Amino acid sequence: MSRYNARTVEPKWQQAWEAAESFAARHDPTRPKYYVLEMFPYPSGRIHMGHVRNYTMGDVVARTKRAQGFNVLHPMGWDAFGMPAENAAMERGAHPGDWTYQNIADMREQMKPLGFSLDWTREFATCDPDYYGQQQALFIDMMEAGLITRKSAMVNWDPVDMTVLANEQVIDGKGWRSGAVVERRELTQWFFKISDMADELLGALDGLKDWPEKVRLMQANWIGKSRGLQFSFDLTAPAHGMDKVEVYTTRPDTLMGASFVGISPDHPLAKALEAENADLKAFNDECRKTGTSEEALEKAEKRGFDTGLKARHPLNPDWELPVWVANFILMDYGTGAIFACPAHDQRDLDFARKYDLPVIDTFIAAENGAPVTDEAFVPPKSEAVKWIDHFAGLDVATGDEAIDRTIDFAEKAGWGEGVTKFRLRDWGLSRQRYWGAPIPMVHCDDCGLVPEKKENLPVELPRDVDFSTPGNPLDRHPTWRDTPCPSCGKPAKRETDTMDTFVDSSWYFARFTSPRADTPTDLDEASYWMNVDQYIGGVEHAILHLLYSRFFARAMVKTGHLPASASEPFNALFTQGMVTHETYETRNDAGRPVYHTPDEVVRDGDAVRLADGTPVTVGPIIKMSKSKKNVVDPMDIIDQYGADTARWFVMSDSPPERDVEWTAAGAEAAWKHLQRVWRLVAEGDHSAEGVAPEGSEEALTLTKLTHRTIRDVSDGIAQFQFNKSVAKLYELTNAIAKSKGTGAAEKSARHFALTTMAQLMQPMTPHLAEEMWAALGGSGLVIDAPWPVADYSYLVENTVTLPIQVNGKRRGEVTVAADASKEEIETLALADGAVQRFLDGKQPRKVIVVPGRIVNVVV
C-alpha cells in the first residue's frame, strides 16, 4: 500500500515555492491586486491552535485568489510590544527585548513548516526601532494636525508597588502582585482625539457592507450617539464658588419625576466638599477603591452620600432637590452629574428605595397604568404612554415625542439646550511602562512641550534598564531622559510615557505595503496595495482594535501618509471564532488561582489531577489564552502527521465564525483521509485522459459531480464556509473511490476528478496537492495552475425529486421533469399512494405546489 510521507514531501515543496519566490509580492500596476491580512500575532513564543486556524483561513483565501489570477499581498509580522515581556523580565530577569526577539524566532520556526503562502520579505516587529521610529514620525505629524491632546485621566494606582496597573492586573479590586487595595488616581496623559471623529466613524459604518453586521452594531453602540438635554440646577446656596450643577440627560421628559441630583465622586463639586467634610472624604475614597473599568463600576453595589446641598428644580423654584454623591455616576460620561428619576429607571429606583428618596411617576401605561412600586416603568421610547402633568402640555404621547417636546420647550424658555453626545471617549495612549514606543516629546522649562526633531528619530529605548523595582524604568534611568531641547537647545527632559500597544497595531497594515520605506509609508506603494481586501481576526477585536485602526487610517489620510481612498482600511472583515478549551486551576497558599496547561493535567475518567497527583478544578471552557494557560500546542500534531493534516483539520467540521473547542480526536481522521486521497492517486490507473464521459453513465455521473464540486468548493471558500468545502471534497473522494469502471471514459473521468481535486485542495493542503499534481502529470506547480471553472452544462439536471407533504408532514415523493408545470406536479402528487391513503376518497382542501421545492396537500 502506497504511503504518503509528509515529513519528506512537505519540506520539498516548501523549498520549491521558495526557490521560485512564488509568494513575494511585487508591485505590478498591470495586474489586479488582492491584499489578504490576518491579525498579526503577539509573540508569546509558542503558536497555538488559534493561530493555525487564523492563518490557515487567510492562506486559503490568499492561495485561492492567487490561483484566480490576482497579484496577492499576504504579509506577516509581530505585535511585539506589551506587558508580558516586562512580566518575564520581572519574573525571570530576561531583558524584554531579548525575550521578545527570541519568542519571534521560535514562533517563526513553528510557522514556517505550516507552508503558508506568506511574503516573509516584508516581515517586521513593532518593537523594531525602524517601525516605532516611523510611528513616532506619525505621532509628530498627528500632533501638528491637531489630532493629539494632553489632559488628565484616571488610572489604577497600586499604593504599595507605587505603580499604575492595567485593568487585567486588578483582581477583586486588589493589585495582582502586592495584594494592596487599588485606588483611582488622576494623571496627566496623552490622548488621540478620536472623539472628534465620533460622528464620522459612526456614519461610515454604513458603508462597510462586507463587515459582519454584529461588528458594526457593536461599534455603533460603543460610539453611542445620543441626543439629550443639557441644563443646570441652581444650588440654593453657593458652595466653594460653585453655584450650580450642570447635568446631561437623555430622558429630559422625565424631569417632573426628578427625585435628586447626583454627582460623581470625582466631580469637582464632590472633591471641593471633601475638604470640609471628613465623612464625604471617606465615602469618596471608598468609591475610588473601585478600579477604573466600567465593568467594576457598574457591578459595584450602588451607594450614595447626601451632601446636604439643595438644588432648585428648573421649572419650579420652590421645589428643592437634595444633591447626592453616587458611585455609579461616571465622570467620563456627559457632565459627571445627573438628575435621577426613580419611577422610570431601575437603578435610580433601587437607589431611591435604599436611601428613602421620593418616587414620582411622570407617566403611566396608556391603559390601566398603575403607579410604580418595586419595578421601574421603562417602556420603549416608541410606545405611547399617558403623561401626568407634563409641563409642555402632553397627554398621551410616546417617549420620543416627549423628549423632542421637552428639549424644544427648554430651548425656547432658555434654561436648557438640546445636545448630541457620544459615549466614545478620547483614546488615552500614555502608558507608564518601558516596553512600548517612546512618545517623541521633550519637556523644556523654557519652550514647554516640544516634539523631537524627525532627523533624531527613532527615539530608541535604552537597553540598560532595571526591573528589580516596580514602576517605569524609564523614569529611573540615570541618563536617558536628558536631551537638548529640540527648539532652544538647552538641557531638557524626555517624556517617559510610552505608547499603548494598540497604536502599534493601528497602522501595521499600511506599513506592510512598504515595510522598509524611510517614511511611515510610500504613497505610491500604499495607493497600489491598499485597502486590505480581506481582513481576518478574532471577534475579541471587534471594537477597540478595529475602531482605532479606522481612526488611524483617517489620521494618516489627513497627514498625507495614505490616499483618501484608504480612510476605511479594511474592505471586508471576517471575524473567526475562538479556539476554546477547558481551564484547569488550583489555589496557591494565598488562595489565589494558579492555572495549568492541558499537558500538565491528567484526565482519568472524572478525576482530574496534575502529573504529581494534586487535584485540579476544571474551570469554564473559554478562549485559549496565555494567562489562563488553556493552550494546546499544534506542533505535536505537525510533528506526528504533518502540516497538511493540521491545516485540513482546522478547516473541517467547525464553521470558521464559530468557537471551536479543541479536542485531540479528529486529527487522526484528517490524516487518514489525506492518505486515502493519496492512495487514489498513487494506485490509480492514469492511462487515459481527455476522453469524453458521455458514452458511460459512470463517467458522466462522476464528471457531473466533479463540476458540482468545483462550484461548491469555490462558493464555500468565497463565503468563508470552509467546513462545507471540505465536506464536498469528502463526497467527491467517496465517489472517485466507488468508480471502478475500466473503460477509457471511466479512467479519464477519474483522472479529471483527481487533477481537479488537487487544484481544489491546494489552498488547504498545498503540499499534498503538489505531490498529487506531479504524480498526475500536471505541468509546473499546482499553485501556478489557474483555478478550475465549473462547466455549467454539467450542472443542470432534467428531472427533479420533490417531497410530498400531507398537512405539513412528509409522506412521499414524486420525480418530475425539471420544467414540469404546477398542474402536472399536482396531478402526479395526488396520484401518489400515500396521498391517496390520507385523502381516503375525499377532495383535498388545498394543494400548495412550490416548483423545484415541495408539494403540500392540505386535507
Added chain:
RNA sequence: GCCCGGGUGGCGGAAUUGGUAGACGCAGCGGAUUCAAAAUCCGCCGAUCUAACGAUCGUGGGGGUUCGAGUCCCCCCCCGGGCACCA
C-alpha cells in the same frame, strides 16, 4: 450591570435563508479480508413503539404567526465575547 453572539443525534456540524431536519466527518455496532492484529473495504447508526410496512415524538424551555418553523415574532434559561491599561 450594559452591548454583541451562540444553543440541532453520543460528538463536531449540514439544512438551497420559511419548504424532505440530521449532508459530511468522528465515535459506536455488525460484516469482509487476515494465522492474528493493524491498516483497508462493505453495511447500520436521533428517540420510542413495531417482526416488518410504518407510526408518534424530536432543533435549550414556554407561547404565537403560517398550508408548512431549526429558520419569523414575544417571554424565559444556559454558555461565550467585549466593556476603553490583556493582546
